[in-house]
Amino acid sequence: MATLSSCKLKCDLDCATISENTFISLDKERKALWICRACKHRQSKSDNQNTPIRGKTMYSEGCMEKETEELATLNEFKNELTQATDFLAAEQADLKVKVEQKDKEIKELQTQTLKLRKEVYTFHGRLFTIEKISRDNNLEINGIQDGQRGSVWIISHPLQHN
Template structure:
């Protein structure tokens, strides 16, 4: 039967929380089946009537012992005697045990017959206490073990999370740098195309500028080798040179005359003279006359004596550029023109 309220086991004093228990029909004390040495199988095979009439070990130990007239063997013998004609005479052969004595010594707790159930209860209690202590110890040790393991796992998880955060940060930085690198490469490629276009335009403008400068100087004649003099008149010197090559030049044919800076300051050669003429026609006549004169006088080319300078004869050049003495003279317009020599 089930208790109407929370009760404690009379053997182990623990709270009864399941249905595997027995209640004494005499004292109403409730026991766990473990405390009265009942297994679950034994308990499940008990009938309801047996459970209702169950007596606890304490109540059993208090019952008085009676004679053996009600034993199965004696009962059969008495039944046979009653049906026999000699019933009255045989009744004296029945052994009747004396009632249980009220001697206190027989009811002493030290009596083996009376103390056996209490010993069982004590053993059950001790066994229950040992099981409880072992269970608590095992539970405590298991909790401590798993707590330690959980702490270690927590530390490892913390390290893993930190590592994960680092990896995520590095991954984000890598993606950012990769994106920036791709953008930079695209910009470099675009700038390369722009630079190439600007370089082409610069070369074109440079060539055009060279042509413009050449065009502005196309009436110039450069004369190298004329000795320098502080009181010199370059126009008169130029006219003397033209007279030498049989070309008449008026003062009005010359727009300007000047000396240019040396390319090498430490050279002893005099600075070159630039003569700017009115037009290219006159320039071409003078250059043709100079070339013709040089061709006719291979052994006596233009020199300082032709211009009236005394002393050592120094060569004078009306400049066009040639690769060597046998090559034709070329007009130099830009650096690329040097490859045509």
């Protein structure tokens, strides 16, 4: 139990939010100035000297210049890094568009290849049928010759008169 200096109340250390070791380590002057939270809130807020977080915030002019230079250097580095990442992002976007175009072209070519294969199979079937009919009729056409000697009319004309 701790006795508070302002209101002379006795307070449990757990309620005072202090450990027993910390309380024992306090000197008599500090214990004499120890007040409860209710009394502390009633005090004026003009002096914040007992706030342990605060430190001196006065910077020397040389220190401020050094920190300003460091911040300027960091800001310049950040700007260069931003430009580099923006450039890379733009290049990546261009490459993505090109890949999508090539992918579209590949799909179109695959479709055309399938269509042409079907046509080749159809023509192959027709050619096979024509060759079969030609063999059945025992007629073979090797090609059309140039000149009168190879003319189909000259060759077939004497055959018609016989």
